Amino acid sequence: xxxxxxxxxxxxxxxxxxxxxPSFQITEGPIEINPCFGRAITKIDDNQAIITLKVEIKNxxxxxxxxxxxxxxxxxxxxxxxxxxxxxxxxxxxxxILFPYLxxxxxxxxxxxxxxxxxxxxxxxxxxxxxxNNK
Numbered sequence: 240x241x242x243x244x245x246x247x248x249x250x251x252x253x254x255x256x257x258x259x260x261p262s263f264q265i266t267e268g269p270i271e272i273n274p275c276f277g278r279a280i281t282k283i284d285d286n287q288a289i290i291t292l293k294v295e296i297k298n299x300x301x302x303x304x305x306x307x308x309x310x311x312x313x314x315x316x317x318x319x320x321x322x323x324x325x326x327x328x329x330x331x332x333x334x335x336i337l338f339p340y341l342x343x344x345x346x347x348x349x350x351x352x353x354x355x356x357x358x359x360x361x362x363x364x365x366x367x368x369x370x371x372n373n374k
Contacts, residue, residue, distance in 0.1 A: 243316060243324035247336055248287075250312040257296075257306035257348045264301055272302055272357060278334055278368050286317050290333040292341050294359065303354050308344050312337045334364040 277293040295307040314333050319325030342359040350356035 243319075243322060243328060245328040245332060246315040247333075248313045248315050250310060250337065250340055252308065252310050252340075252344055253291075254293075254307065254309035255344070255348055257304055257308065257345075257352070259352055259354075260298065260302055260305050262301075263303045266301065270301065270303065272296060274359060276367060280330060280333075282320070283313075285320065287313060287315050288319065288329050288333070289313055290329075290337060292334060292337050294341055294345060296357075304349060304352060304357070308341060308348065310337055310341045310344065312340075331365050334368060338362070338364050 275295045275297060277291075277295070279291040281289040281291070283289060289311055291309060291311045293307060293309040296302060296305050298305045312333060314329060316325050316328050319329045346356045346358045
């Protein structure tokens with residue numbers, strides 16, 4: 240039996256909205272940032288899907304910046320909804336592929352704010368999106 244294949248056809252950053260927090264107070268010690276994540280899967284057809292990942296830093300507590308970044312990837316996996324492997328690839332593997340792009344975008348943008356760039360921790364995306372009850 241032939242192995243199911245997944246292709247990343249394209250990706251785009253669809254939203255960048257990061258700004259300095261005017262109420263931020265410099266303190267000693269580490270700053271706790273608890274990003275919120277979101278994911279959506281949109282079927283295009285039997286062979287393609289759009290995966291949207293989002294990270295949001297809410298204006299809660301003393302954070303140097305607030306905002307969000309959203310990235311979308313267009314993936315191809317032939318007849319993905321009708322095979323267990325295809326469903327796993329679209330629902331789980333695509334997030335693992337896109338996450339480093341989201342991580343790099345947040346790091347780059349926060350570095351442009353003339354603050355220490357914020358680098359998202361490396362995470363198990365399968366576990367992350369199961370915990371946050373995303374599709």
